[in-house]
Amino acid sequence: MNKYFLTDDQLAIQEAIRRFCAERIVPRARDIDEADEFPHDIFRGLGELGFMGASSSVDVGGAGLDLVSICIVLEEISKASGAVGSSYNAHIGLASTVLAEHGSPAQQRKYLPDLTSGRKIGAFGLTEPSGGSNAADPKTTAVRRGDYFHINGSKAFNTNGWVADTFVITARTTNGVTAFVLERGMPGFAIGKPDRKMGVHGSPTSTLYFDDVIVPLENMIGEEGTGFRKFARTLDKGRVNVASLSVGLAQASYEAAVEYVQQRTQFGKPIGAFQGIHMQIAEMATDIEAARLLTLNAARMYDAGMPIKKEASIAKYFAAEASLRVCDKAIEILGGYGYLRDFPVERYYRDAKMYQIGEGTSQIQRIVIAREILGKQLVSFS
Numbered sequence: 001m002n003k004y005f006l007t008d009d010q011l012a013i014q015e016a017i018r019r020f021c022a023e024r025i026v027p028r029a030r031d032i033d034e035a036d037e038f039p040h041d042i043f044r045g046l047g048e049l050g051f052m053g054a055s056s057s058v059d060v061g062g063a064g065l066d067l068v069s070i071c072i073v074l075e076e077i078s079k080a081s082g083a084v085g086s087s088y089n090a091h092i093g094l095a096s097t098v099l100a101e102h103g104s105p106a107q108q109r110k111y112l113p114d115l116t117s118g119r120k121i122g123a124f125g126l127t128e129p130s131g132g133s134n135a136a137d138p139k140t141t142a143v144r145r146g147d148y149f150h151i152n153g154s155k156a157f158n159t160n161g162w163v164a165d166t167f168v169i170t171a172r173t174t175n176g177v178t179a180f181v182l183e184r185g186m187p188g189f190a191i192g193k194p195d196r197k198m199g200v201h202g203s204p205t206s207t208l209y210f211d212d213v214i215v216p217l218e219n220m221i222g223e224e225g226t227g228f229r230k231f232a233r234t235l236d237k238g239r240v241n242v243a244s245l246s247v248g249l250a251q252a253s254y255e256a257a258v259e260y261v262q263q264r265t266q267f268g269k270p271i272g273a274f275q276g277i278h279m280q281i282a283e284m285a286t287d288i289e290a291a292r293l294l295t296l297n298a299a300r301m302y303d304a305g306m307p308i309k310k311e312a313s314i315a316k317y318f319a320a321e322a323s324l325r326v327c328d329k330a331i332e333i334l335g336g337y338g339y340l341r342d343f344p345v346e347r348y349y350r351d352a353k354m355y356q357i358g359e360g361t362s363q364i365q366r367i368v369i370a371r372e373i374l375g376k377q378l379v380s381f382s
Contacts, residue, residue: 047118
């Protein structure tokens with residue numbers, strides 16, 4: 001039943017990514033989490049299928065998928081492994097998207113073939129150690145000297161930082177916030193060891209350090225002072241992506257809980273026969289359905305060329321919070337087993353928690369939604 005009214009192409013994409021996840025990711029998900037190591041081979045496999053260039057146009061070597069299709073891919077990958085989903089999204093939804101949509105033809109020719117094929121991994125540097133919510137005021141600076149910029153500062157919580165080759169970052173210049181593309185190995189550019197996180201083990205985040213990194217003028221993305229506006233548009237789309245990741249984790253938890261209540265017996269019958277379980281399963285299903293519909297609605301609006309700032313924040317806020325509710329209920333339903341690392345629901349919960357924070361916290365999303373409704377005069381970030 002095609003209840004989400006997907007096109008034939010979108011259904012084919014869904015079938016292909018489900019097959020890949022079932023064969024290549026699901027059997028490895030627990031090991032990826034336990035080892036906390038980036039699965040390079042899985043990303044090479046995604047590249048071979050064309051999914052590493054999902055968000056980039058065909059003209060620059062990508063697959064040219066619409067946002068609904070990308071949401072389908074992200075949900076399925078996240079359902080299979082939160083870590084793979086997180087790193088995949090940072091690659092296609094952030095780093096590659098900025099270059100594909102705002103990079104010069106020369107930058108696209110230089111960087112996108114390796115990114116869209118999966119030969120290289122991309123990362124996106126916005127958050128800084130001093131904070132991430134005020135992204136329009138970075139402390140990292142880029143001072144122009146002739147045909148070069150000298151960049152100093154740092155970026156924190158950089159997904160894929162430890163394994164990436166191509167980095168898109170922001171820095172403050174004379175005329176405002178400006179975007180740049182950097183490469184691993186540039187003199188003065190250092191990458192910190194992977195952070196030890198609560199969840200998404202296998203999706204490494206690192207702090208990036210810039211100590212007088214000399215970057216040629218040709219690495220500036222767009223005009224000087226336009227970086228934040230470029231990133232802001234990317235983040236609107238990115239919030240829809242994160243909503244899809246949240247839905248995937250919720251769906252995985254829900255399915256694990258449904259399977260468990262049909263097998264676990266107490267008082268001579270499956271616990272799924274008890275009304276208390278009925279209430280929780282119904283609430284989980286409702287949360288997932290609402291989150292998925294909000295996400296697909298925002299994606300379809302984007303594909304139609306409509307502004308989505310409010311709808312993207314609504315989808316991201318609701319999906320992130322709903323995912324946590326669903327994952328929490330799954331642990332409760334499994335009881336003591338749900339608290340053990342031998343069962344996947346505790347991993348789903350740890351992974352889902354990140355999306356309450358990343359790509360704009362739930363608190364920030366509520367402020368964005370209110371500003372879109374009431375106007376900037378009444379709702380400020382201060």
